[in-house]
Amino acid sequence: MPRSREGSPFTGLGPVFLKEFADHLSSARMMVLMLFVIVFGAFPVATSLQTLRTVVDPNSFIFLRIFTLESEQVGISFTAALNFIIPLMAIGLGFDAVNSEFNRRTLSRVLSQPIYRDALLLGKFLGGLATLAVALVALWLIVLGAGLLLLGVPPRGVEVARGLSFLVVAIAYGGVWLAIAMLFSVIFRSTATSALCALGVWLFFFILWPLLAGALLVGLAPSEIRSMDDYAAVQSMGLGLMRLSPGTLFSEAVLGLLSPETRTLGPMLPSQMRGAIMGAPLPFDQSVLLIWPQVTGLIAGMIVVFAAAYVIFQREEVRA
Amino acid sequence: MRRLLALLVLLVLPLAGAHAQGDPPGVKGLFLLTDYPSQTVRAGEVTTIRVKVNNAGLVPEPLALSLQGVPTGWKADILGGGQPVAAVMAGVNQDVTVQIRVEVPKDAKPGSQNLVLNAKGQTLQQASLPLTLTVGTETPAKLSLKSRLPSLRGTPRSAFEYTLTVGNDSGKDLTVALSAQGPANFQNTFTEGFGSNEISSIPIEAGQTKDIKLKVTPPRDVKAGDYPVLVKVAAEGATAEMRVTLQVSGQGKLALSTKDGRLSGEAEIGKASTYTLILNNDGTAPVEEVEMSGTVPANWKVEFNPKTIPSIAPNDKKEVQVAVTPADKAIAGDYVASFRANGRGEQASADFRITVTTSTLWGIVGVGVIAVALLVLLGAVMRFGRR
Numbered sequence: 001m002p003r004s005r006e007g008s009p010f011t012g013l014g015p016v017f018l019k020e021f022a023d024h025l026s027s028a029r030m031m032v033l034m035l036f037v038i039v040f041g042a043f044p045v046a047t048s049l050q051t052l053r054t055v056v057d058p059n060s061f062i063f064l065r066i067f068t069l070e071s072e073q074v075g076i077s078f079t080a081a082l083n084f085i086i087p088l089m090a091i092g093l094g095f096d097a098v099n100s101e102f103n104r105r106t107l108s109r110v111l112s113q114p115i116y117r118d119a120l121l122l123g124k125f126l127g128g129l130a131t132l133a134v135a136l137v138a139l140w141l142i143v144l145g146a147g148l149l150l151l152g153v154p155p156r157g158v159e160v161a162r163g164l165s166f167l168v169v170a171i172a173y174g175g176v177w178l179a180i181a182m183l184f185s186v187i188f189r190s191t192a193t194s195a196l197c198a199l200g201v202w203l204f205f206f207i208l209w210p211l212l213a214g215a216l217l218v219g220l221a222p223s224e225i226r227s228m229d230d231y232a233a234v235q236s237m238g239l240g241l242m243r244l245s246p247g248t249l250f251s252e253a254v255l256g257l258l259s260p261e262t263r264t265l266g267p268m269l270p271s272q273m274r275g276a277i278m279g280a281p282l283p284f285d286q287s288v289l290l291i292w293p294q295v296t297g298l299i300a301g302m303i304v305v306f307a308a309a310y311v312i313f314q315r316e317e318v319r320a
Numbered sequence: 321m322r323r324l325l326a327l328l329v330l331l332v333l334p335l336a337g338a339h340a341q342g343d344p345p346g347v348k349g350l351f352l353l354t355d356y357p358s359q360t361v362r363a364g365e366v367t368t369i370r371v372k373v374n375n376a377g378l379v380p381e382p383l384a385l386s387l388q389g390v391p392t393g394w395k396a397d398i399l400g401g402g403q404p405v406a407a408v409m410a411g412v413n414q415d416v417t418v419q420i421r422v423e424v425p426k427d428a429k430p431g432s433q434n435l436v437l438n439a440k441g442q443t444l445q446q447a448s449l450p451l452t453l454t455v456g457t458e459t460p461a462k463l464s465l466k467s468r469l470p471s472l473r474g475t476p477r478s479a480f481e482y483t484l485t486v487g488n489d490s491g492k493d494l495t496v497a498l499s500a501q502g503p504a505n506f507q508n509t510f511t512e513g514f515g516s517n518e519i520s521s522i523p524i525e526a527g528q529t530k531d532i533k534l535k536v537t538p539p540r541d542v543k544a545g546d547y548p549v550l551v552k553v554a555a556e557g558a559t560a561e562m563r564v565t566l567q568v569s570g571q572g573k574l575a576l577s578t579k580d581g582r583l584s585g586e587a588e589i590g591k592a593s594t595y596t597l598i599l600n601n602d603g604t605a606p607v608e609e610v611e612m613s614g615t616v617p618a619n620w621k622v623e624f625n626p627k628t629i630p631s632i633a634p635n636d637k638k639e640v641q642v643a644v645t646p647a648d649k650a651i652a653g654d655y656v657a658s659f660r661a662n663g664r665g666e667q668a669s670a671d672f673r674i675t676v677t678t679s680t681l682w683g684i685v686g687v688g689v690i691a692v693a694l695l696v697l698l699g700a701v702m703r704f705g706r707r
Contacts, residue, residue, distance in 0.1 A: 009705055118705055263653040272651050275617030277673065280654035289678050290652060296686030303693035307700045314704035 012115030013123050020127025024093060025134070033092050034135055038142075040085050044078040045143050047071035049150045061281065063155040064162060064258045066147045078143065079254045082170060083247055087177040087202045089135065093128045094181030095195040098313065102189060107318050121313050125182060125306060132174040140167050158260075158284055165288065166257045172298040173250040177202070179305035186313045205245040213241040228269060235267040246301060249294040256291035265290065348377040352439055352449035353415075360454050364426035368419050371449060373439055375410035382407045383439040383446075385418065391433050395423040398437075408439070420451070428455045461558035462489040463496060464529075465551065470564045475571040476604060480536040482564045483513075486553050488524040494555040497521045500534055502549035502566075507537040536566055543604055544570035570605030572634065574661050574668035584673040589650050592621070592643040595672070599640055599661050601632040607663035612640055616657040619647035632663075644674060652678045 024030050048069035052062065070077040098121070101107040110120060144163065148154065155163070180201055184194035217238045225231050242248045252265045260281035282290065351374040361367040373383065384407045390396045397404050399419045408416045420437065432454045440446040464487035472480045488494050498520060500508040509518050513531040524530050536549055547566040552559060577583070577598050587593035601607050608631050612624040625641040632638055642659060653676060660669040 009701055116705070118701060264651045268651060269649070271618040272647075272649060275615075275620075275655045275657065276651075277654040277656055282653055283675065283677070286652045286675075286677055289680065289683055292683045292686045296689050300689045300693040303690070303697055307693070307697040310697065311700045311704055314700075 009116050009118035010122075011119060012113065013119040013126075016110075016115060016120055016123025017126050017130070020124050021130050024127060024131040029092060030131065030135075033089050034138075037085050037089060037135060037139060040081050041078060041139055041143070044069075044071065044074050044076055044081050045146060047074045048078065049146060053150060061159055061162075061258075061260055062151060062153065063144070063147055063159040064260070066143060066151075067163075067166065068254075068258045079166075079251070079258065083251055083254075084206060086132075086136075086170060086174045086250075087247070090128070090132060090174045090177035091181040091195070091198040091202060093131055094125075094178040095185055095198050096191040097124045097128065097182045098185045099189050099191050099194055100185075102318070103191065111318060117314060117318075118310070121182070121186075121306075121310055125178065128178045128182070129171065129175050132178065133171050136167060136170050136174065161284055162257050162260070162287070166254060169250065169253045169257065169291075169295055169298065172295065172302060173246060175302040176246045176298055176305065179302050179309060183305055183309040183312070186309045186316065205247055209245050210242065213238065213244075216241055232267045232269055239266055243294075243297070246298060249297050249301075253291040253294040253298070256287050256294070260284075260287060262287070262290070265294075350375055350378060350383070350439065350441070350445045350447040352437055352447045354449060354451070357450065358452040358454070360456050361422065361424050363424050363428040363455055365424060367422045367424065367453070369422065369451065371418050371420060371437060373408050373410050373416045373418065373447075375412060375414055377413060378445055380409055380411050381441045381443065381445060382409045383441050386438045386440070387420070388436040388438060389434050391428075393425040393428065394433070395425075396435065397421045422453065424453075424455060430455050461492070461494055461556045463487065463494070463553055463555060463558045463560040464489055465553050465560040465562045467551075467562060467564060470562065471567065472565070473567040473569065475569055476538050476540050476542045477571065480538070480566050482534045482536070482551075484532050484534055484551060484562075485529050486522070486524060486532060486560075487529040488526055488555075490558065491526050493523060493525045494558075495521055495523045496553050496555040498532065498551075498553055500536070500549050500551045502536060503547050505539040505542075506547065506549065506566075508549065509535045509537075511535065534564070536564075538566060538568055540573075541602075541604065542568055544568055570634075571603050572601050572605045572607030572632070572663060572666050573603030574607055574610065574632075574663055574666045575600040575602050576659060576661050576668040576670040578670075583670055584675065585644075586675045586677055587644050587646050588677050588679060589646050589652075590648045590679075592623075592645040593674075594641055594643045597640045597642055597659060597670070598637050599629065599632065599668070600637045601634055603666070604634055606634060607632050607666050610638075610661050610663040610666075612642070612659065612661055614642065614644075614657060614659045616644060617647070617650070617655050619649070620657070621645040622657065622659075646674070646676045650676050652676050 045066060048066055048071050051069060051071045052065055067078045070080070098107070101110065111117060140163065144155070177198075181194070181198040184197045185191070188194040188197065217234070220237060221234045222230065225234065243252070256262050256265065261279050263276070263282060353372040353374055354369055356369075359367070359369070385398050385405065387396050387398065397420070399405065399421055400408065400416070405418060408418060410416045432452055435451045435453060437449040437451060438446065439448070466485045466487070467482055468485075469482065472482065474480055486496055488496070498510045500510070502508055510520065511517060511533045512519055512522065513533065519532070522530055522532060534549075534551060538547065545568060547568060549564050549566065550561060551564060552561045577600070579596055579598055585593060585595050599610065610629040610632060612627055612629075614622040614624070616622045621644070623643045625643070629638050629640070640661075644657060646655075655674050655676060657672045657674050658669055659672060660667060
């Protein structure tokens with residue numbers, strides 16, 4: 001029977017958060033991860049900047065093109081690179097959050113302090129998220145600065161707003177993977193197992209899930225497509241399946257934010273296209289409304305996975 | 321005897337036939353011919369007289385040419401092929417043309433002068449041509465101007481095209497200057513019969529006529545009424561003029577716009593958005609029975625209030641409310657809707673750019689999803705939170 005507890009569950013959150021944050025920032029692992037991110041991010045950005053400098057782009061959102069341009073030499077855009085680097089970074093930060101403490105037998109020592117388990121887990125999560133945010137903000141500023149230097153034009157207000165929203169979405173996406181990694185670090189005592197599981201989930205969503213979703217769609221779709229509406233229904237069902245993957249949610253949200261001319265993320269019927277002025281950018285608030293389900297999905301997913309990790313952690317035996 | 325005579329005739333006939341081929345029978349000899357043996361010349365000017373030397377059935381031989389009776393001070397040359405010549409030679413039944421170039425001095429006295437052109441062969445062949453040149457005032461330049469349709473009717477937006485025939489009734493080629501004088505702001509342009517080039521003058525040979533076209537463009541805001549345009553042609557002191565008339569009837573002209581000229585607006589999906597259109601009549605006559613219509617993307621609704629306007633007076637404007645409802649399944653973004661006003665023979669249209677916005681309802685639902693997730697977390701904290 002749980003007893004009613006005394007005091008706030010957030011007691012001790014601050015010290016845990018700060019210690020975790022400091023540990024992350026000074027760790028060699030963080031250095032390696034940052035190096036990894038910068039190398040992966042720098043290539044697409046450098047090539048897209050080179051392309052943008054030589055090509056007269058009629059697109060007025062030239063700063064956003066730095067993020068989304070897929071240059072021929074590299075074949076991957078900055079956002080696509082982030083789509084798979086962010087999970088790797090988050091898993092790297094979170095896979096041993098709890099079980100390493102346990103293995104070093106420091107967990108009971110920490111918990112003997114006036115710190116609740118709630119605060120420990122939340123502090124560790126927030127510390128990881130803050131580290132991730134610092135890395136992403138740094139990366140974002142580097143890209144923006146490089147763009148300013150090499151393009152020679154200042155970004156417009158709308159572009160900055162869209163870029164900042166992109167940053168928020170990227171952090172939320174990192175949060176999902178951090179929560180997943182921490183969930184495994186709570187479940188498994190061995191850090192290797194938890195890392196393997198987290199990476200397994202990552203690989204599953206990146207490689208297996210698109211194939212599996214396609215196969216599922218073939219099974220679920222009606223055998224005969226009679227009308228345009230049927231076709232649209234099948235398309236949206238396929239999209240719905242794909243959206244179970246956080247990577248899809250992230251890439252759709254990024255598409256809506258960084259390509260302002262995106263009107264819809266689903267199929268568009270010909271009747272809906274009639275009279276539409278193609279290529280006209282959507283107002284910022286409309287773009288946000290368009291990707292709002294994706295953003296809420298990411299944030300809610302992060303909270304739910306964290307809640308699961310919390311429940312398991314609370315019920316665990318921590319004495320070793 | 322008769323048979324012998326017939327035989328003789330048969331023998332002679334072909335000879336006679338051969339003789340009759342080039343010339344009228346019986347005419348044989350050397351002739352000097354000119355169209356106008358007596359003409360008028362003007363003091364100080366050069367006159368050229370064409371003379372044909374005709375050899376009818378004679379043996380060709382060089383013929384020396386000479387002029388007699390050239391008054392003192394006058395200068396007369398015989399030219400052949402542009403060069404001064406002294407003799408001609410014409411083949412059998414052939415002509416040679418020479419020109420007599422007579423330079424009349426400025427101070428020549430009025431009166432007749434008789435010149436004789438002689439052509440003399442080495443044998444007996446000879447001919448002479450008396451020419452009478454009267455110094456006097458030449459017939460002055462004279463022009464004529466005619467139009468088949470001097471009065472045209474149209475609206476302020478029509479082009480009034482008059483076909484005019486300019487005639488040069490004088491004895492020499494003239495370059496005729498064209499001008500037209502209409503009311504202020506009326507534009508006049510002259511073009512050649514079927515040409516498109518604008519012209520200000522046109523050369524017309526003596527005795528010839530030429531068709532020119534006058535195009536008059538009245539200003540758009542001209543009131544109904546009759547407007548005269550005075551067309552004048554002039555050359556070397558001669559003028560001719562005539563009056564053409566434009567009968568301009570009034571015409572209405574619709575223009576569709578908004579109060580502040582902004583042709584864009586926002587509309588939320590599934591909700592009617594109302595814009596105020598202004599219908600102007602910039603024309604000179606009222607526009608009757610104006611009906612409003614609109615083209616919007618598929619499944620959208622468009623309603624006008626009022627749908628029809630009985631009449632708009634010139635320089636008057638009417639307000640029309642238009643309510644646009646985007647389709648329930650419309651996607652956010654910019655769309656084009658065009659609104660039209662159709663009066664009798666008049667129409668105006670305006671393309672309106674409508675930014676479709678989605679309702680923020682789903683945004684609130686999204687916040688609800690996050691709230692539910694937080695509640696789950698809170699529930700977990702309540703349920704599992706322990707010391």
